Amino acid sequence: MKLASYADGSRDGHLVVVSRDLTQAHFATGIATRLQQVLDDWGFLAPQLEDLAVQLNHGKLRHAFPFDPDKCLAPLPRASGWAVVMADGAVRRDAGQFAGPHQPLRAPAVGEVALAAIAGDLSPASDTAASLDALRLLTLAVDWRLDDELIATQAAPLAVTPDELGTAWRTGRVQARLHALHNGSKQPARDVDAQPGAALARVARLRALRAGQVVGASLGALDLTLTAGDSLHLDLKTAEGSSLFGALDLDIAPLAPTDLS
Structure with a gap:
């Protein structure tokens, strides 16, 4: 899976999952809002993000949006x-x-x-x-x-x-x-x-x-x-x-x- 942190005014940004071709993204809000949360509980949260990534790559997420690298912080600021x-x-x-x-x-x-x-x-x-x-x-x-x-x-x-x-x-x-x-x-x-x-x-x-x-x-x-x-x-x-x-x-x-x- 591909992950990014969108700038949202906070120090750590908001976690998003990015499609394999880098064209689409989806907020990971229902799973985690920051990448550090995922790293702290990888065994539980990473599989959920993987499922989200699969759905995104197959065009099955209704609230997906175009991925914009200009909105990205570092993945782990x-x-x-x-x-x-x-x-x-x-x-x-x-x-x-x-x-x-x-x-x-x-x-x-x-x-x-x-x-x-x-x-x-x-x-x-x-x-x-x-x-x-x-x-x-x-x-x-x-x-x-x-x-x-x-x-x-x-x-x-x-x-x-x-x-x-x-x-x-x-x-x-x-x-x-x-x-x-x-x-x-x-x-x-x-x-x-x-x-x-x-x-x-x-x-x-x-x-x-x-x-x-x-x-x-x-x-x-x-x-x-x-x-x-x-x-x-x-x-x-x-x-x-x-x-x-x-x-x-x-x-x-x-x-x-x-x-x-």
């Missing part, structure tokens, strides 16, 4: 924590506040992309197999840094269960291509081969994880620096060209007149 496992195994931590997929920045930035695994409860020292069992949802995230200081973490609009990834999900690995447009110009696509279970297990070596912890498997830095007035479009897609998590669109605010004086 306030996670239990955010940790990124780097290529060398080092772990970088942050509080877990996620900006939405279209939230602008007000400063130049360098981006570090990660496949983000949203976990259920996970015991300390869990191995990769146990960590995969605790894997609930996946999304795409970018840490934006200025002078090596984290200024924002941005998440794609959708969090999806691994079974929704189709051919991009193979024996615990996500294999896809990262596509980017910088100021409207296509950048070289990047092949992605990430192991979210291994990333979760790496963090679980250090401590137990609570439901709602997000762990990123680093996909490396973006090969560009965004400056004032720039725009960036990022989308992780299958080999067939289907978007896995919806696109992230970032604008860097242009310099104010006072900044130019």
Whole structure:
């Protein structure tokens, strides 16, 4: 299933189920209003959301509406924590506040992309197999840094269960291509081969994880620096060209007149 959090004036947004083709959505109000509720009671609530998703995909929900990514917050705006496992195994931590997929920045930035695994409860020292069992949802995230200081973490609009990834999900690995447009110009696509279970297990070596912890498997830095007035479009897609998590669109605010004086 594919899940998103629509902006409604609250900190966490309102949970919606999104159709497989990303065209339709339906509020999950009768089941849960926030994604964290689902993560806290996954065994009971997730099957109900799956049933809702099946009905939505078959066009059987009378109150479905067109899905609008512009209305999305991050799927889990306030996670239990955010940790990124780097290529060398080092772990970088942050509080877990996620900006939405279209939230602008007000400063130049360098981006570090990660496949983000949203976990259920996970015991300390869990191995990769146990960590995969605790894997609930996946999304795409970018840490934006200025002078090596984290200024924002941005998440794609959708969090999806691994079974929704189709051919991009193979024996615990996500294999896809990262596509980017910088100021409207296509950048070289990047092949992605990430192991979210291994990333979760790496963090679980250090401590137990609570439901709602997000762990990123680093996909490396973006090969560009965004400056004032720039725009960036990022989308992780299958080999067939289907978007896995919806696109992230970032604008860097242009310099104010006072900044130019």
